[in-house]
Amino acid sequence: MAWTPDQPLVSCKDVHKSFGAVEVLKGVSLDVAQGETICIIGPSGSGKSTLLRCINALVPIDRGSITVEGQEVHDPKLDKLALRRKVGMVFQQYNLFPHKSALQNVMMAPVTVLKQDRKEVEERAYRLLKKVRLSGKEQAYPGELSGGQQQRVAIARSLAMNPDVMLFDEVTAALDPETVKEVLVTIRELAEEGMTCLLVTHEMGFAREVADQIYFTDRGVIVEQGSPKEFFANAKDPRTQEFLSQIL
């Protein structure tokens, strides 16, 4: 069955995942349409990051199904590398390669994995670094960049693979308040350009602003979902209300 753009780009159905005796995901279902921006919020340890890691097969699931563009992610026959070309991921700790310059960080995967022409990739890398407002920092090593700058290099690095969907795992959680903004601006631009984005975030203001749908998770299940407007204005579930009252 071929996938068509009117079907969900990412679709999770009844996803279960345990680490040892701890059940982290207890039946999570969500759909992301193409071009949509989804924010997942919730207290720590509620399984948000694990869900993202399951979507690009960094973590295997125990039960249920996850499809990306109609392809089952946890099919043992699946070409994991093909999946990961479609799904970009940005991490809380940036995880840049410290022995490579910003430009090399961006260029490495397209050149070695996609075997694209080095000249062409280099041009694209310059363009992407300009897009995340890091022109002039191409030759800098990660150790010489601030947290916010490193995180933007990481975003450019993911974009260089031309993914169909981007996963952001608490990308601003390790940043100073001043540098959070520059990263959020970059993500908002991406969302506005029509990139499909899945964000795990604690930035409620940002979630309200960019999200098409907000999901609230607690203890491994999705407690509540809705458009930002209704979610923040009248949350129905007591757990959501409690969480929101603590943060807002």
Add this chain to the structure above:
Amino acid sequence: MSRRPRNRPPVDLAGTTDLPVLLPAADSLARRAARERELGAALPRLDWRHGLVLLAVLLVSAGVAQAQAGAGREPVLEVLLRWMPVLLRGFLFNIVISFLAMAVGTLIGTWLGLMQISLLPPVRVGSWFVTQFFRNAPWLVLLFYCMFLLPFEFRIGGLVIPFPDWIKATIGLSLPVLANVSEIVRGAVNSIPSGQWEASESLAFNRRQILWMIILPQCVKRMLPPWMNLYAILTMATVLASIVGVSEMMTQAGRVLAAEDRPDLLIPIYSFVLLCFFVYCYPIARWTVALERRFQVKL
């Protein structure tokens, strides 16, 4: 009678103390701690003064030997000078053996270390076993094994490849080296944060690419100091080859003593051997410390 106030720590930040057991060493410990704080790293326990002590032992023993020998005998230092080319040629042999054993050990040990992190359980367990076996076996026993297990020549068809003792000794010494290198590699790979693996996996690199392009280049810095340390230990262990009859420095020293038949030469000659090893290994030790300081993990 003075009593220590209840909530005062036994040793304060400046390194001063009023605990009786620490008093005798307190001053020197405090000085050392102060210097280490200044440097930001631990001071090496070995320094050039130890070399001077060795040199002094050599000279004093030569003097004593001279006095005991009485008149009419050739002066000790002259004997030493006469035999020096022989002894130094022996030392060169030690260095050659150490270089070769290190090269072989590093090459095989690196692969063994990578096998220890393989995803295939039989490969992982097998390489782990080999590593632990050679790492925990006495060096001398391994050396004897190689001496007596390996043939003195190989015949392939009509071709005869001689297999002299020193090659067998080199192989014997490279066994513990490869096991130690294997552990150094495994440890270094495991010390790279898991985020590096996750990030590169999410960029669709395959395992081989991740290992060779992302993980191992970051490991080299971390492996260099322990690797050099291992080299210094290996160099000092090359004298074990004298027991199995390879003509390295210790063997030559024994032969010189036999030829001279003068018991008063014993201490001066062996002191000279010690001095040679110190002069060679000390710079390596200092360099290792310097590298460790430079590559210190910055958190």
